Amino acid sequence: MEAYRDQYAKLFHGGKNVVLIAISVDPDTMQAAWAREKDFPHVFASDPDGAVGTKYGAFIESRKFENRFVYVIDPSGKIAYRATPFRELVDQSYVDLGAAIDKLVP
Numbered sequence: 001m002e003a004y005r006d007q008y009a010k011l012f013h014g015g016k017n018v019v020l021i022a023i024s025v026d027p028d029t030m031q032a033a034w035a036r037e038k039d040f041p042h043v044f045a046s047d048p049d050g051a052v053g054t055k056y057g058a059f060i061e062s063r064k065f066e067n068r069f070v071y072v073i074d075p076s077g078k079i080a081y082r083a084t085p086f087r088e089l090v091d092q093s094y095v096d097l098g099a100a101i102d103k104l105v106p
Contacts, residue, residue: 001040003088008041011098015041017105023047025059025066057084072100080104 001022004011012018020042024031028046035044045052053059053066060067068088072081081100087093 002038003094004042005038005040007094007098011094011101012042013101013105018101019043021045023052023066025050025053025064070097072097072104074104 004020004022008014008020012020021044022031022040022042023045025047027048028044031044031046034040047053047059047066050059050061050064050066054061056069056071058066058069067084068086070081070083070086071079074080080103081097083093083097086097
């Protein structure tokens with residue numbers, strides 16, 4: 001998540017016409033505290049029962065855990081890009097994500 005924060009202005013156009021929502025099964029109170037502590041500029045959402053993660057194939061029922069997947073949703077609501085899984089330690093992952101966003105938000 002720190003990489004998203006550190007590259008937010010470039011990758012996500014500083015939030016102009018782009019909304020980044022990080023979704024996990026963690027409780028909302030935990031996410032809010034972590035977001036404040038780490039100074040994250042984006043939105044967090046709690047998916048405690050894995051309902052959203054299940055719809056996107058990210059939720060692992062046996063572990064009550066959601067994989068690190070990234071989806072870019074276009075203005076019409078369709079998936080324009082997906083990285084399943086998103087490889088947060090690989091620089092090319094951010095290049096590809098940025099290119100996908102730039103196609104939608106020049």
